Amino acid sequence: MSAFLARQAKVGVIMATIPKWTEIPKYPVVVGFGALAVVVTIAWWAKVDITPFFENAEIRRGQLWRLVTSILPHLDILHLTFNLYWLWVLGTPVERTYGHGKTLLLFLFLAVGSNSLDFAFDRGGVGLSGVGYGLFGLLCVVSDRDERFRGAIDRRTVNLFIGWFVICIITTITHTFAVANVAHGAGAVLGALVGFAITQPSRRLLIGGTIAVIDIFGLWGATLGRPTINLSGKVGFEEGKWGYDALLADKNEEAARWLRDAARLQPKESSYWFDLGIAYHRMGNMPAAMAAYQRAHELDPNNQTYSQAVENKH
Known part of the structure; x- marks a missing residue:
């Protein structure tokens, strides 16, 4: 050239x-x-x-x-x-x-x-x-x-x-x-x-x-x-947003897929674990939901919403 x-x-x-x-x-x-x-x-x-x-x-x-x-x-x-x-x-x-x-x-x-x-x-x-x-x-x-x-x-x-x-x-x-x-x-x-x-x-x-x-x-x-x-700084956060959007649209299986990735890529982001718990809860997978709620609570023990989710076993 x-x-x-x-x-x-x-x-x-x-x-x-x-x-x-x-x-x-x-x-x-x-x-x-x-x-x-x-x-x-x-x-x-x-x-x-x-x-x-x-x-x-x-x-x-x-x-x-x-x-x-x-x-x-x-x-x-x-x-x-x-x-x-x-x-x-x-x-x-x-x-x-x-x-x-x-x-x-x-x-x-x-x-x-x-x-x-x-x-x-x-x-x-x-x-x-x-x-x-x-x-x-x-x-x-x-x-x-x-x-x-x-x-x-x-x-x-x-x-x-x-x-x-x-x-x-x-x-x-x-x-x-x-x-x-x-x-x-x-x-x-x-x-x-x-x-x-x-x-x-x-x-x-x-x-x-x-x-x-x-x-x-x-x-x-x-x-x-x-x-x-990736240099964009968006890895994990993109997945978290897409998972949250899917959750709002009541597409729970899709939300769970995105949020699993988000939690894996950004494991210290408590909101991803909590949203993942909601997705599992809606899907009827209570053991997985409680495990995700528990992880969110461990990361942010002062969050009352997380505490209530852990205390509510049903």
């Missing part, structure tokens, strides 16, 4: 003509992902429950599809429009050159790779940005090494993506608004590595191995390793 950036600094390569909207039928993968994003986002805005699409601790229980479906919802019209535009601009030359099947696999790979690392280290997010940055990283490499991609990306676009990446980091650090910066960075790196693997056959085994290590680490970090490596 450094060679590409150096070259762009010397000559202002003009981006190749962006496909017209009348060419939509030629790009079913790009258009399909865009259309799904629009439908899911509008449904979310209309208060439809799309909870199964989001990244949360269910990923640790094997619901890995959330690493893909979480790219579809978008926060607002600006977020959606920005991502759809760059999906079209950067995705169409890829689909035109590599075909529909390989492009579909690439999109899924970038979604899983960028989102798994983001969820491993942070809280997880929504939107197509990780895929967009992955396409950006790919084109930065192949546009300098493959004549079919000549002019697919220009210096202004490079400056925009790098500048936006820096701005997003600043807004996150200053708590202006939170951005999935890990997804952006991971997407760009994985996309670039795919580009190098394609254009440097002699190093394909080494590059492929590097990609595999990153992917395996990301999946481990998003599942088994998340409590250990």
